[in-house]
Amino acid sequence: MQLKVQPIDIKVGKYKVILNTIDAKELGVNKGDRVRIKNHTTLTAIVDFTEDMISPGMIGLYHEVQEQLQREWTEIVEVEPAKKPKSTRIIRKVMDGFKLERDEINELVKDIVEENLDDIELAAFLTATYIRDLSEDETEWLTKAMIDTGERIEFSSSPIMDKHSIGGVPGNKITLLIVPIVAANSLLIPKTSSRAITGAGGTADLMEVLAPVEFTAQQIKEMTEKVGGVIVWGGATNIAPADDKLIKIEYPLSIDPHCQLLASIMAKKGAVGAQKVVMDLPTGAGTKLPDIKAGRKLARDLISLGERLGMDVDCAITYGASPVGRTVGPALEVIEALKVLETMEGPNSLIEKSAVIAGMLLEMGGVAAKGQGYDLAIETLKNGKALAKLKEIIEIQGGNPDVTHKDIKVGEFTAELTAPANGYILEFYNKRIIQIARLAGAPNDKGAGVMIHKKRGQSVEKGQPVLTIYAEKKEKLADAIKSAREDLPIIVEGMLLEKVGDITEI
């Protein structure tokens, strides 16, 4: 069918065209079917249609299709129906409970990276893997395909160290301590991190307080070779792009299928050339792992997948039901981490957790004897080598190496949340703390967040401050206070949960 091209300069993240309903009927295609523009055989685009946006006789080409055609087309193009990519049948196979072959997984991941699949097809795939999971073989192939379809970093020296936390615990700023400790002991650690999607601050959001975090894979390699480590945002690279595209659908569905979680973590590590990795698995109420049993299961799977990929993986099952340290939100967390590096003053939970995990890496990397890693980590903190190394990292990433914790600005609007009764703090809800920090503006407003004065198990007196909320904007502070008051993030023993007036029957 001959149609007149109407360029639509909107990015939709897919190769998509839009037809008038009349032409779609004539062409015999439905929403979600594929069409090809003749003489452009490489491009198969997903069809959408409309009764009003595009007139009959026209074909709307979204931005990505225009790019793919290199903006070279005749005014009139010949459009023909095309088959759906083979990947749609591969997804169906997963839904039907059949095991996939390696080349099917490769095909699928290629189509994911090349944006050949519609969002609902990806949603079906993720839902199917959420319900049915993938086998160990399939997960290995998925991980390898994710690595192979993106940029890779190959270092000439070894070992290459890495760490990863599966998240779920607020205030987990340990990477800001671990990377400098490890790098200060002559190991290479090219740490790519994420920004918060649902949290109050990912490691990349934190590091951005100190230095730029967006670099190419090549830059990451060069910087790591120069100073031993970096702390950058993985999303700015083209490392394991299939993972990013799947996360865009996983997030709105609020699912994280087990096999995808494994593949996602390990592909990001594999692609940067990591050989020895420690996984931080926070467990407990409010985290992603309800109990230590779930933590052990995930640990076994990560270690096993690591073996298949030739990667040495150790796992640290950590306590995650309470925030790490006493701050949540980018600037507040950076201040807390810098203070430890500068003065060794700070919350025990932060220093201990960082030193334990850094110690594991030091042992795995062969720079500390078995059982000596923790001590070396503490020593590296105490003797200022970790701070010096962080300054090198900040400098090479383009930040100011002379920064101290006193230079970091926090939000100017603050409010205190006080204890509603005398007693011990019985419950401390991670998710509510994150919510309050987000309402206050974190992670987008770097100075927004929450400072925690009392944690679970500590005693408080009525009226004593429990939290301080920081915000850069007055309205955001008001939103955060309102939410915190309506649904307190802590429970003090003996406090009234709700007050109900006399009930009068009418």
Added chain:
Amino acid sequence: MQLKVQPIDIKVGKYKVILNTIDAKELGVNKGDRVRIKNHTTLTAIVDFTEDMISPGMIGLYHEVQEQLQREWTEIVEVEPAKKPKSTRIIRKVMDGFKLERDEINELVKDIVEENLDDIELAAFLTATYIRDLSEDETEWLTKAMIDTGERIEFSSSPIMDKHSIGGVPGNKITLLIVPIVAANSLLIPKTSSRAITGAGGTADLMEVLAPVEFTAQQIKEMTEKVGGVIVWGGATNIAPADDKLIKIEYPLSIDPHCQLLASIMAKKGAVGAQKVVMDLPTGAGTKLPDIKAGRKLARDLISLGERLGMDVDCAITYGASPVGRTVGPALEVIEALKVLETMEGPNSLIEKSAVIAGMLLEMGGVAAKGQGYDLAIETLKNGKALAKLKEIIEIQGGNPDVTHKDIKVGEFTAELTAPANGYILEFYNKRIIQIARLAGAPNDKGAGVMIHKKRGQSVEKGQPVLTIYAEKKEKLADAIKSAREDLPIIVEGMLLEKVGDITEI
């Protein structure tokens, strides 16, 4: 957050707004999250975002949101994050394998009808029900909720008859005979039909050759009460709209979850007030039911669901591996059906199947004694009462009642496909016949289709015509011929499947 409204006059079939990425970050919302426009608490819209289409400080309102706000908004609106509808958690429950409560299903169906769910959320729901299926209770509640969320027809008399074919067999024009036979015997049969999505012609596409098919529920009721029956397009009504919205996602995913299939069929029947229904379940190669066992299972489930809904359901498991009659495509099928009504001349498969199913309805409706339905159906065809009734139906729907089979125009471009060898026809691929008819232009070009001269089991001589392809457009005929020649829809015993030249090793 205060944003300036930018109306976008595009229908997206959802309540959707679009923000610039910068504002979305500031607001703390991601793609697929929900926002509310303050002072318009009834509306929660799905968020999409863009880096280029909408400038920072603006909010794009798609057509449906504008409608919902009744086109009354101030230039600047206050936008705030909103919770996802409860239905998203209900979908998650299905994914996790938990049974749903009745009020959860009601909530979910309400949100489906009100377009509160994003396509990927619907895809996750359908994938989950495809993999896990729903229980009998859940399926009953789903069906009832589908009925209750749309228009209903309530007749004052009874019984109300209906029939349904689950499809999958080409040329199944039996409704054009069954409805007049049943109505001619003083029973009411308000038949709503579908248009073809993947087929070469749905019953609504066929009937449209004879008369308009788009009516409201009220009109369907009135016409049925006047002449005893109608054959209309269900899609023009607001009957069980949840089903239509689910089908829009099922089709591109090429899935038809068992519970959805049941609910879809029964909701459409329940909503028009049907009390006694015959289901035509074609089985065999190329249909939706591979064998008679699968047919029996579906029959049991339909009958059982019918009982729960107070509907008397009988099922006819029919042979579907070969087309019904000898024509495929709207005009050709109508000619074949009219000819039977006018002259009793026509393919045995068409007359027999129609009379058997009509006979079952006549017995269920109490106008034929047990075992006498078939004879009464044949009698009603022979004595011209069925033809007279069809003319009444055509007339009340606004068509020309004087039409005869000779008046129906078929495509002027034709081509014959001949037997490639002498022998018996061993295979006859339904799906290929449908594909060829579609390539020739069916169902959109009413005159396009395929006439079948030889069916499975018949003997042919090399060069003898097996099919004639009809098209309204020369190019479409060429496409259909090309496809038919490349991949023959029949296999004649002894014919060469592929010719491979001498293989020379280099």
